[in-house]
Amino acid sequence: MAIRFVTSNEGKVREAREYLADIEPIEQINYDYTEVQSDSLEEIATHGARETFEALSSDEPVIVDDTGLFIDSLEGFPGPYSAYVEDTVGVERVWRLTSEEKNKRARFRTVLAYADETGTETFEGSVAGTLVAPRGEGGFGYDPIFEYNGETLAEMDTEAKNAISHRGRALAEFAEWYGERTDD
Ligand code: ITT
Ligand code: NA
Helix, strand or coil: CCEEEECCCHHHHHHHHHHHCCCCCEEEECCCCCCCCCCCHHHHHHHHHHHHHHHCCCCCCEEEEEEEEEEHHHCCCEECCHHHHHHHCCHHHHHHHHHCCCCCEEEEEEEEEEEECCEEEEEEEEEEEEECCCCCCCCCCCHHHEEECCEEHHHCCHHHHHHHCHHHHHHHHHHHHHHHHHHC
16 A cells, blocks of 8 residues: 655655655645644654554545754754755855854754554654755755765665665654554
8 A cells, every 4th residue: 555655855756755665655645734733844744644544534644744954053954844944044045144153963854643443653863963064966955065984875875875864763763653554
């Protein structure tokens, strides 16, 4: 059975497809679920997945991915506001804002929520790295300014990014759970 990935972000879909290729087909759908006012990625993703599954008359499960970039020197900003900040200020200026800071550490966090007729489950992944001046043509969003082990996420191909990334780790947890569940 296909899994419907509720997102407007094609980068997320590309990564999920790469990871879940042998498990289930991933169908991208756009559904404008209510973005609950919360600073919890988990709450946002859980509500989004539940609401979308209930709203669409189909048994196919849905997943929602809510991700944020948490910058140490900015007390975790932009965190749950990462999409808004990318759209308004832009990635380059986020980098410039932190380039004066001594501490350049940041962390990506992803919460993946899965919903079907039996309930909702969440899976989490995170990765710590260093903010740098933009480099690389791959990936999306904040990838060009996020360095891990000497490479920005935008310098990695999808497989390499998935092997170490927040989303890759959340997908790994999900795949393990989903596999055990569909085995019996
Ligand atoms: P949907 O809500 O439609 O899924 P979105 O892009 O708004 O798409 P998020 O709110 O989860 O998704 O994303 C928060 C921000 O973080 C947004 O600006 C993304 O571009 C960025 N982002 C998400 N995952 C990322 C990743 O793996 N690498 C770099 N930036 C990422
Ligand atoms: Na969003």
